[in-house]
Amino acid sequence: MNLEMVMQELEALGKERTKKIYQSNGAHEPLFGVATGGMKPIFRKIKRNQPLAEQLYVTGNYDAMYFAGVIADPKAMSEADFDRWIDRAYFYMLSDYVVAVTLAETDIAQEVADKWIASDIELKMSAGWSCYCWLLGNRPDSEFSEEKLADMLELVKNTIHDAPERTKYAMNNFMYTVGVSYLPLHDKAVTIAKEVGPVEVNRDIAKSKFLNASVNIQKAADKGQLGFKRKYVRC
Template identity: 70%
Template sequence: MDIQTILQELELLSTERTKKTYIRNGAHEPLFGVATGAMKPLAKKLKKNQGIAEELYATGNYDAMYLAGMIADPSAMSEADFDRWMGTAYFYMISDYIVAVTLAETDIAQAVSDKWIASGKELFMSAGYSCYCWLLGNRKDEEFDQEKLNKMLEIVEKTIHNSPNRAKYAMNNFVTTVGISYMPLHERAVAVANAIGKVEVSSVKTKCNVPLASEAIQKAVDKGQLGFKRKNVRC
């Protein structure tokens, strides 16, 4: 199946309502507006294919870029490849739910995420912290350096309120994920969540609140979900 045929199939799966939703969240043309679930049969048909994934991602079409993440072969991607993908990730649904998710299935995930977080660039920071969330929610606790994660919590506590908007979301989610999925630092994450309290983000149109990390962690406690690990990162 060539790229044009794939794009035609994507367009057939689109709805105007989904397109408007994506645009409200930051997507821009070109895009069709295809729900993630609607893409799954097509992704299953294409299977894991890095060559097609690269062609899809390069179109700049949001739906094609998302499909690229679904069929990408993470083991075939280098640090330079992920940096290149981030270079055209123009809003958080690409950086956090395409690039970061794909990165989370590699052995270089933490090293690349550390570099992106240290860059100070909004979407790179968002992708870096988001990748850690995907990792923590999937991999065994033993695969992480407790001291390193503790230092990351300290940095979040000190800097979250002065960080770029999308980074705030990801940093807050990082605290929540540590509190739920990484048992050695559960109590520490709860303390940090209480310390940072309400996190506000603003955009040109609206001002909204990020969900309270302390409440999210407590909900998981109440539901008996501490230690939660998902079987797979990508659907």
Template identity: 40%
Template structure:
């Protein structure tokens, strides 16, 4: 398939209703409004095609960019490639999901995540915290830098409420991820979750809510799933 044929299929699969929904969530005008399950119909045809994924992402069309994240081979992404993707991600669906998922599975997740959280651009900082949350969900505990993660938990505790809107959302999710996936830091994450309390994030004209970290971690613990790693974070 070519970039042109991918865009043609996406245009045919898009709907105004889905586009309106995504716009309410902060999406850009440059999209067709394709549901994720329909994006995966195109993915069945392209399969993993890294070269095509890079071209598709570069179109700037939001539906295409999300599809590119599913189509790419993360192991072929260089830090430079990931930086370009992070800088081109222009709303939360891309900056908090597509880019972090690929970064976390690339082998450069820790490096990129730690770099991005220091950005003065909220979308890139959000990508950083989301990348770190996905990274700990994938990486075995004995391969994690636990001291660094503990420092990052402390950073969240002291700075979350003064951080930009969507950065607060992803910092909160990072605490949840550490609490659920990293056994040695489970109790520390619970302490931080208790300390930060309710996190206020404007979710626009939507019914979306910010997960309450203490309750979320406790729910996972109640199911006996603390420390159960994931094979992939892309979906």
């Protein structure tokens, strides 16, 4: 299948209701409103195809960009490729659920994520923290430096309340993921999540909300989910 054929198939799968949901989360035109599950039949026909993924990603069409992540071959992508992708990711569903997820399947994931976290650019930081969440929820604990993750928890404690909005979400999720999926630092994550307390987000709209990693780690513990690892990063 070529670019034009894939775009036609995606357009045919689009639904106005799904489109409105994506737009309420920050997506903008062009987009069709394709449910992610609806993309699976197209993926089965194409499998991994990095050249086609690159063509889809540069269209700027949200559904095409998302599908690019589905068919991407992460091992064929360099740091420069990921930098290009993150620069085009204009809202969190692309930065955290396409670019970060794809990056998490590479050997350079931590190295690139570290640079993004240090960038002071909201969606880059968000993608960096999110990448660690995908990694921690999938890879063995032995692949991580306990000291490094402990330092990252301290960084969250010291900076989360003043971080940009989407970065707050990703940092909060990092505390939760360390607490649930990285057993060597479970206790430290619990302690820091309690110290951080509720994190206010969406302060710029009428009704802000609060994230609470401490409560959610406890819920996961109560359900016997500590040590959880998913088999695959991408579904």
